[in-house]
Amino acid sequence: MRLKDTKVTAQELKDMAEKYMVETYERYDFIAERAEGMYLYDEEGNAYLDFYGGVAVNSPGNRNKQVEEAVKDQLGDIVHTFNYPYTIPQALLAKKICDAIGMDKIFYQNSGTEANECMIKMARKYGVDHYGPEKYHIVTAKNSFHGRTFGGMSATGQPDSAVQEGFGPMVPGFSYAEFNNLDDFESKVTEHTIAIMIEPVQGEGGVHPASQEFIEGLRRLCDEKELLLLFDEVQTGWGRTGAVMAYMGYGVKPDAVSMAKAMGGGLPIGACCARKEVAEALSAGTHGSTYGGHALACAASLASVSEILEKDLSRNAREMGRYMKKQLSKLPHVKEARGRGLLVGCEYDIPIAAEVKHGCLERMALITSIGDSVNRMIPPLIVTKEQIDELMFIMRAAIQDAAEKYEEMRLAG
Numbered sequence: 001m002r003l004k005d006t007k008v009t010a011q012e013l014k015d016m017a018e019k020y021m022v023e024t025y026e027r028y029d030f031i032a033e034r035a036e037g038m039y040l041y042d043e044e045g046n047a048y049l050d051f052y053g054g055v056a057v058n059s060p061g062n063r064n065k066q067v068e069e070a071v072k073d074q075l076g077d078i079v080h081t082f083n084y085p086y087t088i089p090q091a092l093l094a095k096k097i098c099d100a101i102g103m104d105k106i107f108y109q110n111s112g113t114e115a116n117e118c119m120i121k122m123a124r125k126y127g128v129d130h131y132g133p134e135k136y137h138i139v140t141a142k143n144s145f146h147g148r149t150f151g152g153m154s155a156t157g158q159p160d161s162a163v164q165e166g167f168g169p170m171v172p173g174f175s176y177a178e179f180n181n182l183d184d185f186e187s188k189v190t191e192h193t194i195a196i197m198i199e200p201v202q203g204e205g206g207v208h209p210a211s212q213e214f215i216e217g218l219r220r221l222c223d224e225k226e227l228l229l230l231f232d233e234v235q236t237g238w239g240r241t242g243a244v245m246a247y248m249g250y251g252v253k254p255d256a257v258s259m260a261k262a263m264g265g266g267l268p269i270g271a272c273c274a275r276k277e278v279a280e281a282l283s284a285g286t287h288g289s290t291y292g293g294h295a296l297a298c299a300a301s302l303a304s305v306s307e308i309l310e311k312d313l314s315r316n317a318r319e320m321g322r323y324m325k326k327q328l329s330k331l332p333h334v335k336e337a338r339g340r341g342l343l344v345g346c347e348y349d350i351p352i353a354a355e356v357k358h359g360c361l362e363r364m365a366l367i368t369s370i371g372d373s374v375n376r377m378i379p380p381l382i383v384t385k386e387q388i389d390e391l392m393f394i395m396r397a398a399i400q401d402a403a404e405k406y407e408e409m410r411l412a413g
């Protein structure tokens with residue numbers, strides 16, 4: 001849909017959105033009318049260099065041609081029918097994903113938070129079925145993020161944040177341990193615990209990768225205590241961290257994994273994959289979803305994961321991520337450039353992240369900020385060295401401006 005065909009001006013459109021939509025987002029002040037590859041375009045055709053990729057979704061590139069063709073093709077056959085009959089994209093996608101990541105079974109959902117709901121339900125049902133009604137507790141990490149539905153919110157280890165605060169009681173059965181601290185996780189395990197759930201790299205929490213020892217230690221702990229190890233790979237999955245799934249890069253396999261975002265290449269889809277015994281905790285009537293396994297979303301996903309696998313975008317994520325971190329660490333005020341693959345965080349020694357984000361936007365580049373002092377870059381996995389250089393040029397100028405403003409404010413008290 002193009003603005004010129006609507007009889008509405010750009011300002012009228014923005015006003016309309018603000019008047020009629022429940023706004024929980026801090027908007028970038030432009031209309032994204034078109035997208036292609038590494039760029040978004042506004043209604044006047046101005047190009048924005050995209051280093052947030054629809055929040056780690058458009059990994060094979062904005063409006064990837066294969067995804068687009070698959071959607072058009074599927075649109076001509078069947079869009080939605082619910083899960084009574086078999087559909088072709090569902091079955092082909094299930095085999096493709098399970099084969100690629102070494103899991104036995106998949107359950108389709110529509111988003112990341114739903115994928116986590118499914119994983120949490122699977123683990124709790126497995127615990128109750130195998131060990132009795134009190135065996136349903138899950139230990140997750142402090143500062144984690146697992147979504148906005150009640151299961152996802154409750155699993156999120158940020159009790160005083162806007163994610164949980166003001167919504168009444170959370171779902172019982174979750175406790176939180178310090179990320180990358182094996183002893184703390186071990187101390188939170190009780191006779192009621194059935195699972196440990198983490199993100200291999202905490203994304204929304206400020207881009208903190210799990211250490212190799214921590215991940216290996218969690219696997220050992222789970223094996224010793226007969227617990228399930230659950231990985232939330234909604235953000236880290238499908239090439240983002242330089243491996244197809246982040247756990248494949250660590251060489252540590254969970255019992256179940258959730259995914260979404262890049263899986264659909266832009267269409268909404270999520271899933272939980274698990275080894276057979278865990279997946280089979282969910283049987284007829286115990287779980288379901290009207291849209292989960294939607295034919296159009298599955299066709300898009302089949303194209304998206306095929307692009308990521310066949311073009312080996314994980315490798316580009318590894319190489320470009322390494323390059324970006326090296327270049328970021330040369331910028332002024334950068335205290336640490338960290339992350340894994342193309343999930344990259346840049347922490348400053350002063351609280352300028354929001355200002356740097358706005359400075360980049362003014363210079364036609366899109367990045368995100370987390371808290372006061374971290375910017376996060378999660379571009380499509382097709383990004384080139386030249387585009388990273390372009391971003392570094394823009395960020396340098398944005399950091400200098402933001403630091404000057406901060407200094408002026410500090411002196412003015």
Ligand SMILES: Cc1ncc(COP(=O)(O)O)c(C=O)c1O
Binds near residue numbers: 055113261
């Ligand atoms: C690790 C993680 N889990 C879950 C979610 C929730 O996904 P969704 O917004 O698709 O529900 C996100 C979203 O950013 C995420 O990063």
